[in-house]
Amino acid sequence: MPLTQTLHQLYETLYGSYGSQRWWPAEGPFEVMLGAVLTQNTTWSGVEKAMPALKAACDMTPAGLLSLPLERLQEIVRPTGYFRQKALRLRNLCRFLLDRYGGDLALMDRVPTPVLRQEFLALHGIGPETADSILLYALNRPVFVVDAYTVRLLPRLGLADGRQGYREVQDLFMENLPPDTGLYNEYHALIVAHGKGRCRKQTPRCMECPLEAMCLHGRMRTSV
DNA sequence: GTCCAGGGCCTAC
């Protein structure tokens, strides 16, 4: 089966099983950006605690966040873990938004996606996944977000051998799917929903897994 | 008590 068709089948199967995920749960692009940093290597529940506190403490603008004392900001983001790092990362991001765009995110609209991506990656504390999450979920750019679930998923479907890096996995999706922001949005969220929902440990077989029929045949039929 | 989340940086080798 052609790769394009397989990827569409994967999407349809996940969508049929989990339904629309409605990401990103946030009000406006700036809030999405902050959430992208705060959710790094942690659960969304922590972000749900930190975000209201942040909204109560400042006006939710880059300048407003920068006006908070560091200790106060640390206290607010504490529920998301790595609170010392994340407070600094939020400050870095806001300083960039203020210096480069005057705090006006609408000015990013005329900047090409590859340029924006490089600008975000240059920030300390923003790596490939966070940068791409911002591009897709905050700025509506057709960029496929890769995460640990995605990397684990592909080998079990026979679509990769597990040695591919971030960009290789990303290219696999983007070269075989149309550059559709809505599709990429839902696709990544569905992979996460599937990944955290079940089968994180490679159980020999899981008949309840919606991807059972797509898993590799022959060798140990590891569920996904 | 142990494991691990919607990662990324730094340091060794």
Next chain:
DNA sequence: GTAGGCCATGGA
């Protein structure tokens, strides 16, 4: 260029 250690909280 990549494997390993580190950052920290909270829920299962």
